[in-house]
Amino acid sequence: xxxxxxxxxxxxxxxxxxxxxxxxxxxxxxxxxxxxxxxxxxxxxxxxxxxxxxxxxxxxxxxxxxxxxxxxxxxxxxxxxxxxxxxxxxxxxxxxxxxxxxxxxxxxxxxxxxxxxxxxxxxxxxxxxxxxxxxxxxxxxxxxxxxxxxxxxxxxxxxxxxxxxxxxxxxxxxxxxxxxxxxxxxxxxxxxxxxxxxxxxxxxxxxxxxxxxxxxxxxxxxxxxxxxxxxxxxxxxxxxxxxxxxxxxxxxxxxxxxxxxxxxxxxxxxxxxxxxxxxxxxxxxxxxxxxxxxxxxxxxxxxxxxxxxxxxxxxxxxxxxxxxxxxxxxxxxxxxxxxxx
Numbered sequence: 001x002x003x004x005x006x007x008x009x010x011x012x013x014x015x016x017x018x019x020x021x022x023x024x025x026x027x028x029x030x031x032x033x034x035x036x037x038x039x040x041x042x043x044x045x046x047x048x049x050x051x052x053x054x055x056x057x058x059x060x061x062x063x064x065x066x067x068x069x070x071x072x073x074x075x076x077x078x079x080x081x082x083x084x085x086x087x088x089x090x091x092x093x094x095x096x097x098x099x100x101x102x103x104x105x106x107x108x109x110x111x112x113x114x115x116x117x118x119x120x121x122x123x124x125x126x127x128x129x130x131x132x133x134x135x136x137x138x139x140x141x142x143x144x145x146x147x148x149x150x151x152x153x154x155x156x157x158x159x160x161x162x163x164x165x166x167x168x169x170x171x172x173x174x175x176x177x178x179x180x181x182x183x184x185x186x187x188x189x190x191x192x193x194x195x196x197x198x199x200x201x202x203x204x205x206x207x208x209x210x211x212x213x214x215x216x217x218x219x220x221x222x223x224x225x226x227x228x229x230x231x232x233x234x235x236x237x238x239x240x241x242x243x244x245x246x247x248x249x250x251x252x253x254x255x256x257x258x259x260x261x262x263x264x265x266x267x268x269x270x271x272x273x274x275x276x277x278x279x280x281x282x283x284x285x286x287x288x289x290x291x292x293x294x295x296x297x298x299x300x301x302x303x304x305x306x307x308x309x310x311x312x313x314x315x316x317x318x319x320x321x322x323x324x325x326x327x328x329x330x331x332x333x334x335x336x337x338x339x340x341x
Contacts, residue, residue, distance in 0.1 A: 032147045075137050096272050099280070102215030102339035105132050109290065110311075110328040115149035115298045118156050123322025125160040132163040132333055138206035139169035139199070139221070141184040151211045154340065164338040165283075165310065166207060167257065170199035171239070172224035175232035184223075192235050196242025199336050204250035207338075214251030217336040219283050219310075222256060222263040231280040233266050240267060253336050255281035255311070260298035271303050283310035291332035307334045 041159055049067045111134025116124075124130065135149060136142055154164065172184045187195055203218045227233060240263065244254035256279040258264045264284040271278050282304040286296055293309045294301050315332040 006275070022266045049063065082165070099248055099251060100215060101217070101253055101307070101336035103163070103337050104335065106307070106339040107131055107308075107332070108329045109133060109163070109165065109333050110309045110326075111135075111165075111167065111331060112326055112328045113144040114147045115153060116324070116326055117148055118153060118160075120324040120326060121157045121162060122160050123324040124326070125162060127321035128319070131161060132165060132331075133157070134167050134219075134329075134336060135167065135210075136167045137212075138203060139209055141172055141221075142169040149210070151209070154210055154212075158340055163304060164212070165255075165333070165335070166203075166210075166212060166216065166223050166338055168199065168203040168206070168218050169221040170203070170243075171195055173232055173236050173263070173317055174222055175229045176225045185237050187239050189231070192239045193242045196239040197246040199239075200243045200246035200250065200252075200254075203245065204252055207252065207301065213339045213341045215253070216338040217253040217255045217281055218247060219255035219257045220279075221279070222258040223260040224259040227262065227266065233269075234256050236266055237270060240279065241277040244279050250275075253281065254279045255283055255310075255335070257283040257310075258285065259266045260284040260286045260296070264299060268299065269305050281308045282334070283312065283331075284313075285312040286312060287315050289314050291330070293332055293334055309333075309337065310335045 062264070074216075108130050109132030110130050113136065115135060121133070135154070136144060137149070141241055158164070171187045174186045174189065176184060176186060199220070200218075207216065207218055220240065222236065222240065225232065225236070240256055243256075246285050247254045254277075256263055256267060264282050267278055267282070284296075284299055286298050288296075289294075291311070291313050294310065310331050310333045312329050312331050316327055316329055318327050320326075
């Protein structure tokens with residue numbers, strides 16, 4: 001995978017720089033081909049092309065169709081009513097990295113906000129049909145604190161036979177809307193790439209604290225957001241691309257959790273583009289109560305084939321095994337899980 005800072009074209013908005021180039025959305029159309037630094041994309045013939053290295057005063061605008069090569073200059077010549085865009089560029093080239101999964105699991109699992117007691121986990125290990133558990137290891141928008149979750153808890157529960165899929169709840173989409181569930185911290189357009197890297201570094205550090213080894217996945221929880229804002233889509237794509245790239249740099253596998261009609265759909269848009277890093281694993285929420293990874297109407301079988309999928313097929317509800325009752329979400333997995341140090 002690689003990220004190019006060269007060209008980004010969308011059906012609705014101009015993208016401003018290398019970060020935006022990681023977030024091209026929608027099908028490309030039109031007969032015009034634009035090439036730069038060994039990459040060629042198609043764009044509508046009516047769109048102008050700006051080489052920002054030779055036109056440093058070009059104003060980067062989100063309300064005009066255009067193909068922009070490079071990043072914005074420091075002295076953009078913008079109309080009085082337009083603010084220049086100052087999104088910092090991503091590196092011109094990023095090395096392709098492939099992280100081999102240290103462990104995988106195929107079967108049923110659950111996730112719950114707070115880690116249950118070790119006694120509850122032991123009872124469920126003996127009586128429930130589940131053998132993998134999602135654990136929330138950190139993130140600024142995480143709802144539950146560590147609580148029972150400690151390095152010792154993980155070692156004890158692992159000896160009971162459990163597999164883990166670690167979850168990190170970082171900054172949410174800037175167009176996030178969900179009245180009644182608080183006000184989470186959101187991605188800032190001007191820092192979306194840097195914030196994605198920061199989230200990955202924090203997640204990798206938290207994983208290390210809990211004794212989770214490189215080669216393990218960390219799943220970013222990007223809650224549902226309305227997808228009728230192309231700029232917001234681009235922000236999410238760039239942020240998650242940075243998350244993936246930096247997790248790879250730290251030796252971890254990148255996963256993304258979201259609604260199949262939320263961030264997963266936006267990541268699918270760039271799955272084959274080469275313009276953005278895609279997550280290694282898609283964890284998609286579709287609460288149809290069908291524990292089936294493929295053949296789902298909301299996600300094409302072409303995307304994330306093989307052991308690269310988790311489906312959350314039922315939302316929060318109570319279940320009881322061995323006399324221990326928990327409120328859980330249900331998942332079916334064929335995906336990487338944590339390896340312990």
